[in-house]
Structure formats: structure tokens, C-alpha cells
Amino acid sequence: MLNFERVKISHEDPKKRVESFVLEPVKEYSGSEAVAEASRCIGCNICTQACPASLDIGGYINSTAVGDPAQTVRIVFENLPFPAIIGRVCTHLCEDICVMYDTGGPIAIRHLKRYAADTFADYGEILNLPKKKFIGKKVAVIGGGPSGLTAAYYLSVQGIKVTLFEKLPALGGFMKTGIPRYRLPQEVLDKEIGFIISQGVDVKLNTDIGKDITFDEILKGYDAVYISVGNQKPHMTGTPGSDAVNVLHATQFLRRVSFGERIDVGKNVVVIGGGFTANDSARTSIRFGAKNVYIMYRRREIDRPGYPSMNADEEMEETIEEFVHYMWEVTPFEYVKEGDRVIKLRYWQNEMVMEAGGRAKPVPQKDKVHEIDVDFIIEATGQETDYTFMEDEYLRMLRLTPQGQPIINEAGMTSIPGLFSGGDSTNSNRDLISAVRDADRAVNGILNYLNVMDQVSEDRLPILDRWKKYSTTSAKRAYAERSR
Ligand SMILES: Cc1cc2nc3c(=O)[nH]c(=O)nc-3n(C[C@H](O)[C@H](O)[C@H](O)COP(=O)(O)OP(=O)(O)OC[C@H]3O[C@@H](n4cnc5c(N)ncnc54)[C@H](O)[C@@H]3O)c2cc1C
Ligand code: SF4
Incomplete structure (x- = not known):
């Protein structure tokens, strides 16, 4: 009997996981497992069309299948300069649409990328990057998260002089300060960010544009500018009592943890929210020794951010395995303080009422008040884009969407000539890929704008939009149908 089943991905024991801030929940494939799993792929590349970055997935899975992970890494680098990071934490919508889904399970695309990338300590040895010539143009990148790092890499390998400004003492953006180390190890960040920087990127850490250097100086001092400042401004709920010392926004909580702080969260923790940030805060609290950790979300399980997707289901499964409880359809409305600390959280249960557009709206049932003891509250209730680092004259020139994000054209350029933008501050997917x-x-847009396309090496240009017939939305629809 032929066996088309997906090669099993093993997990660490949750009891061991919650004792450690660095033990990865998901174990890596061995070489023979990776080859066996990759061999299931039929190379149709339907998945590529759902990948926001259009990676040549069929191509690189095939390289692993024939025992050539170096070629896998080379193909991934056509569009993406950190395969080991993405191989761990990508939202992997490609797998949701994989045609093998109903024939033994989708190809473990993300996991195979991790395997191939982890095979090599130094990508320089397999990528054969040609010696580059400086082509006389300077570009500033503001924000050292995944978007800024990607731009810095592909511009640098073309011989553009890139200066990367980051306000924090470390690069990585939310890869460093949001995603915890047990999901994304520090060695992996160091290896991949180190390789990008080694392409000649001039990094200025602890440099907050708008405070340490004016935006005007940057715009006038460089031939083009890429803004990738993300969505970093915490959005707090404003619930009465939220000024207490034991209430933090999740991104502040996780950032402090990422820089090594050990936070005393006590025994009872409530996390408000439902996406990545809520799950990571809850799982981190468990690792700090909390006994009762609840994630409170105001809508239904199926309405949570990121769902429908296999990634959202896997994340929830891992969170539950680590002893976190979810409370759906609840509205916290008061944090009861004693002195400067919250001791209880009051909430209502919601009823979901269908609205005209087909979306269910949470309506709190205020006739009954529920209460829960808390030692710490973490609000994972979203972030906003903050462009206040720009002077007013530029803010007036910058065309924004009603949600306050810069409008960019098909080349990624804003309404200010030479000023490009991308990442969480302009897209709505809000994920790494x-x-x-x-x-x-x-x-591509910057190189065109600088009029240097005739001097660049074409095979080092990131490839855009391979065979776009499906999309991330198609992948989500496919997953919703399949998991019904
Ligand atoms: C807790 C958490 C978990 C997540 N988990 C996942 C996941 O598993 N998978 C996934 O795909 N996505 C995940 N995401 C989302 C993902 O991290 C983001 O989509 C991604 O990091 C956005 O990249 P970016 O480069 O646009 O911005 P960011 O990563 O936000 O980086 C922006 C950078 O700009 C810097 N900056 C801001 N203002 C200035 C200034 N004025 N001067 C200089 N520097 C400045 C910031 O300090 C920051 O380093 C997660 C996010 C969070 C918060
Ligand atoms: S959709 Fe599945 S089978 Fe087709 S190329 Fe992608 S991974 Fe391979």
C-alpha cells in the first residue's frame, strides 16, 4: 500500500517547554525525514501564488527532495533573506492551499525551509554573491525590522550604500521584541541578521529618527529613503484601572522580556486580545510561573485574528498544550484596584448578534457582572502606526488612508518623491512574509527611481508576483472549507 502521509512533525513535551524560555516547541526534521517529506511535493506551485512574497516553493522543495538543501536556500534567497526565521514563524498560508492537503496532508513547506536553512552556518559559502561595485547611490532605511532588513539586503547586494537607522539597541523589529525566543531562537536571529549586515549595511542603533536625527536631514541626505517603522505604538483599552502598575501593553511586556528582564506576573494573569501577541504573552507568563493564565477575547473562537488558517490553529493548540485557557465572547469593563495595583477584573459575557454584513457583533450582557482575581493584566489589543517623527511640512505632503497608513503606489513609493514605505505600517496582513x-x-521601485536598473545584477533582484492567480484570501478560503 502506498503511503502519502505527511512526515510527522514532532513536538517537545509541553511540561518541559513551559520550564524553558529557549526550548523550541517544534522539533526539526532529520535529513531523511526532510527528503521523504519533500518527495511528496508534485511541484505544481499553486502554493507560490498564495505566498505574499511569491517564493518558488515547488522549486525549492524539489531541491530538498533531491538532497540539495544548498539549492533550496539559494532559491529562497531570490525573494527572502532569512529562511531560518521564516522557516519557524511564517504564517504559511501556502500550506493551507497546498493541493496535497487531502492526500495525506499539506507539504510541510515551512518546516522544510527551516531544515534547509539550519543545515548551513554561513550562507556566504553557498550563495556565491559576486563582489559588488558601489554604484554611487545612498539609501536610508528607517526601522530595522524584517521589512527594513530585507530592503537593506537587496539594495546592498546591488552596490547601493545603505544606512539602516533603528531606535532600539538591537535589530529585528518584532522578530526580536515581539516573538519570544522559544519560538525564534537568538542564535537564528544573530545568524540571519548578521549575514544581512555583513553585506556592507551601515547600522545606526539607538537612533530614533525625529529625536536623534530629524527626518528632514535623512530625506535631504540620501538619494532615496525606505520607511519601515512598523506598527509599534501600543493601543491600550482605556479600561478604568488600566493605569495600575500591574497592567502592561503586550508589546511593552514582550519587549522587556526580549531584552532579558524577568517580570513578576504573579499567579493569575489575564491577557486581553486574541492574536499572535496575546498567545505569546500568555505563553511567556506561564514560563514566568503563572498558574492561571486566561486569554479573554470579545468575539467567538472563529473570529479570532489570523483565523481561518492552519497557523492560527497550530498556535492555539500549542497555547492550550501549555496550560493557557481561552475565554471567548467576554468584555472586560473594569480593573478593580487596591492602591496602585489591580486585584480583580470585572467582565460581562457577550452575546453574538448577526449584523447585516454577515459579521457577528459582540453585545455585552450587562445584567450580570463576572469577576476574576488577577495579579497581572496584559493588553494585547493592537498597535498603531506612528508617523509623528516627520516634520509637519512632510506630514502635510504624505497622503494617508482613512486608517492613517501612507498610501503607496505599485512601486512602493509614497506621495513624497523618493520616499518609499512598506511592512506593517502600510500593509493589512501584518505578518513577516x-x-x-x-x-x-x-x-525594485527604488532602483528604478534612482535610474540604476542598467547597472544592477538582474539575478539579484527580488522576483515579484510569480503566477498570481490565487492569493492569501484564496488560501484562507481553502482552509476554511477543508477544516469544516
Ligand atoms: C508578539 C508578536 C508576535 C508575532 N508573531 C508573528 C508570527 O509568528 N509570524 C508572523 O509572520 N508575524 C508575526 N508577527 C507580526 C510581525 O512581527 C510583523 O508583521 C513584522 O515584524 C512587521 O515588520 P516591519 O518591518 O514592518 O515592522 P517591525 O517589525 O515593527 O519593525 C519596525 C522597526 O522600526 C523601528 N522604529 C520605529 N520607529 C522608528 C524611528 N522613528 N526611528 C528609528 N527606528 C524606528 C522599531 O524600533 C522596529 O525595530 C508578530 C508580531 C508580534 C508583536
Ligand atoms: S501546492 Fe503543495 S504539491 Fe503543489 S508545489 Fe506547493 S507544496 Fe508542492
Whole structure:
């Protein structure tokens, strides 16, 4: 009997996981497992069309299948300069649409990328990057997250002099300060960010544009500018009592943890929200020794951010395995303080009422008040884009969407000539691979704008939009139908 089943991905024991801030929940494939799994792929490349960054997935899976992970890494580098990171934490919508889904399970695309990338300590040895000539243009990148790093890499390998400004003491953006180390190890960040920087990127850490250097100086001092400042401004709920010392926004909480702080969260923790940030905060709290950790979300399980997708289901499964509880359809409305600390959280249960557009709206049932003891509250209730680092004259020139994000054209350029933008501050997917894709587009746009396309090496240009017939939305629809 032929066996088309997906090669099993093993997980660490949750009891061991929650004792450690660095133990990865998901174990790596061995060489023979990777070859066996990759051999299931039929190379149709339907998945590529759902990948925001249009990676040649069929191509690189085939390289692993024939025992050539170096070629896998080379193909991934056509569009993406950090395969080991994406191989761990990508939203992998490609797998949701994979044609093998109903024939033994989707190809483990993300996991195979991790395997191939982890095979090599130094990508320089397999990529054979040609010696580049400086082509006389300078570009500033503001923000050292995945989008800024991708732009810095693809511009640098073309001989553009890139200066990367980052306000924090470390690069990585939310890869460093949001995603915890047990999901994304520090060695992996160091290896991949280190390789990008080694292409000649001039990095200015602890440099907050708008405070340490004016935006005007940057715009006038460079031939083009790429803004990739993300969505970093915390959005707090404003619930009465939220000024207490034991209430933090999730991104502040996770950032402090990422720089090594050990936060005393006590025994009872409530996390408000439902996406990546809520799950990571809850799982981190468990690792700090909390006993009762609840994620409170105001809508239904099926309405949570990121769903429908296999990634959202896997994330929830891992969170539950780590002893976190979800509370759906609840509205916290008061944090009861004693002195400067919250001791209880009051909430209503919601009823979901269908609205005209087909979306269910949470309506709190206020006749009954529920209460829960808390030692710490973490609000994972979203972030906003903050462009206040720009002077007013530029803010007036910058055309924004009603949601306050800069409008960019098909080359990634804003309404200010020579000013490009991408990543969380302009796209609505708000994931790593979309931040990469925005940077790929802007790199092409910047090189065109600088009028240097005749001097660049074409095989080092990120490839955009391979065979776009399906999309991330198609992948989500496919997953919703398949998991019904
Ligand atoms: C907790 C958490 C978990 C996540 N998990 C996942 C996941 O598993 N998979 C996934 O695909 N996505 C995940 N995401 C989303 C993903 O991290 C983001 O989509 C991605 O990081 C956005 O990249 P970016 O480069 O646009 O911005 P960011 O990563 O936000 O980076 C922006 C950078 O700009 C810097 N900056 C801001 N303003 C200035 C200034 N004025 N001067 C200088 N520097 C400045 C910031 O300090 C920051 O380093 C997660 C996000 C969070 C918060
Ligand atoms: S859709 Fe599945 S089978 Fe087709 S190329 Fe992608 S991974 Fe391979």
C-alpha cells in the first residue's frame, strides 16, 4: 500500500517547554525525514501564488527532495533573506492551499525551509554573491525590522550604500521584541541578521529618527529613503484601572522580556486580545510561573485574528498544550484596584448578534457582572502606526488612508518623491512574509527611481508576483472549507 502521509512533525513535551524560555516547541526534521517529506511535493506551485512574497516553493522543495538543501536556500534567497526565521514563524498560508492537503496532508513547506536553512552556518559559502561595485547611490532605511532588513539586503547586494537607522539597541523589529525566543531562537536571529549586515549595511542603533536625527536631514541626505517603522505604538483599552502598575501593553511586556528582564506576573494573569501577541504573552507568563493564565477575547473562537488558517490553529493548540485557557465572547469593563495595583477584573459575557454584513457583533450582557482575581493584566489589543517623527511640512505632503497608513503606489513609493514605505505600517496582513514582500517591491521601485536598473545584477533582484492567480484570501478560503 502506498503511503502519502505527511512526515510527522514532532513536538517537545509541553511540561518541559513551559520550564524553558529557549526550548523550541517544534522539533526539526532529520535529513531523511526532510527528503521523504519533500518527495511528496508534485511541484505544481499553486502554493507560490498564495505566498505574499511569491517564493518558488515547488522549486525549492524539489531541491530538498533531491538532497540539495544548498539549492533550496539559494532559491529562497531570490525573494527572502532569512529562511531560518521564516522557516519557524511564517504564517504559511501556502500550506493551507497546498493541493496535497487531502492526500495525506499539506507539504510541510515551512518546516522544510527551516531544515534547509539550519543545515548551513554561513550562507556566504553557498550563495556565491559576486563582489559588488558601489554604484554611487545612498539609501536610508528607517526601522530595522524584517521589512527594513530585507530592503537593506537587496539594495546592498546591488552596490547601493545603505544606512539602516533603528531606535532600539538591537535589530529585528518584532522578530526580536515581539516573538519570544522559544519560538525564534537568538542564535537564528544573530545568524540571519548578521549575514544581512555583513553585506556592507551601515547600522545606526539607538537612533530614533525625529529625536536623534530629524527626518528632514535623512530625506535631504540620501538619494532615496525606505520607511519601515512598523506598527509599534501600543493601543491600550482605556479600561478604568488600566493605569495600575500591574497592567502592561503586550508589546511593552514582550519587549522587556526580549531584552532579558524577568517580570513578576504573579499567579493569575489575564491577557486581553486574541492574536499572535496575546498567545505569546500568555505563553511567556506561564514560563514566568503563572498558574492561571486566561486569554479573554470579545468575539467567538472563529473570529479570532489570523483565523481561518492552519497557523492560527497550530498556535492555539500549542497555547492550550501549555496550560493557557481561552475565554471567548467576554468584555472586560473594569480593573478593580487596591492602591496602585489591580486585584480583580470585572467582565460581562457577550452575546453574538448577526449584523447585516454577515459579521457577528459582540453585545455585552450587562445584567450580570463576572469577576476574576488577577495579579497581572496584559493588553494585547493592537498597535498603531506612528508617523509623528516627520516634520509637519512632510506630514502635510504624505497622503494617508482613512486608517492613517501612507498610501503607496505599485512601486512602493509614497506621495513624497523618493520616499518609499512598506511592512506593517502600510500593509493589512501584518505578518513577516508580507513585510518582506513590501520590501522586495520597494527595492525594485527604488532602483528604478534612482535610474540604476542598467547597472544592477538582474539575478539579484527580488522576483515579484510569480503566477498570481490565487492569493492569501484564496488560501484562507481553502482552509476554511477543508477544516469544516
Ligand atoms: C508578539 C508578536 C508576535 C508575532 N508573531 C508573528 C508570527 O509568528 N509570524 C508572523 O509572520 N508575524 C508575526 N508577527 C507580526 C510581525 O512581527 C510583523 O508583521 C513584522 O515584524 C512587521 O515588520 P516591519 O518591518 O514592518 O515592522 P517591525 O517589525 O515593527 O519593525 C519596525 C522597526 O522600526 C523601528 N522604529 C520605529 N520607529 C522608528 C524611528 N522613528 N526611528 C528609528 N527606528 C524606528 C522599531 O524600533 C522596529 O525595530 C508578530 C508580531 C508580534 C508583536
Ligand atoms: S501546492 Fe503543495 S504539491 Fe503543489 S508545489 Fe506547493 S507544496 Fe508542492
